[in-house]
Amino acid sequence: MSEGPGSFVAAEATGFGWERRAPRMEDEHLLAHTQNWLRAMPRGVRPVRLQVEFPRIVNELSRIWSRTGALARYFEALEFSPRTERTGFPPVIKEELLAMHLFSLGNRTGPYDRRAA
Numbered sequence: 001m002s003e004g005p006g007s008f009v010a011a012e013a014t015g016f017g018w019e020r021r022a023p024r025m026e027d028e029h030l031l032a033h034t035q036n037w038l039r040a041m042p043r044g045v046r047p048v049r050l051q052v053e054f055p056r057i058v059n060e061l062s063r064i065w066s067r068t069g070a071l072a073r074y075f076e077a078l079e080f081s082p083r084t085e086r087t088g089f090p091p092v093i094k095e096e097l098l099a100m101h102l103f104s105l106g107n108r109t110g111p112y113d114r115r116a117a
Contacts, residue, residue, distance in 0.1 A: 027056035037062035045103045047096040054093065061100065075101045 030038070030051055038046055038058070051058045057078070064070040078089075078097060089097065 027059070030055050031059050031062070034059045034062040037065065041100075042103075045099050047100060049090075049092050050096045053090075065104070071104055075104075 034051075034055075038051065041047075047058060060074065061071070064074055075097070088094075
């Protein structure tokens, strides 16, 4: 997701475009830093189906995980995107995203790279 306005409401007010970005080659597989990030995630929070079905989303989450504002906007955009062609996520993907979002809101003790060994 490109960096947009600070919130969904502000984005709508400024006419921010919610079009999906053009696909990139790395969208089809998990990047090395994403794999490290996933290994550092606790069980029950670490997404299983999301990384298989939507690796580009997991790559983006790992990239912005330590940036609280960007992470909040990304979760918001995943849930509330006004793109008309979007059908939504399957229930298991929604559950994994919710678990990660809740974890990011209060259960992290620090950035993943400090805990990964």
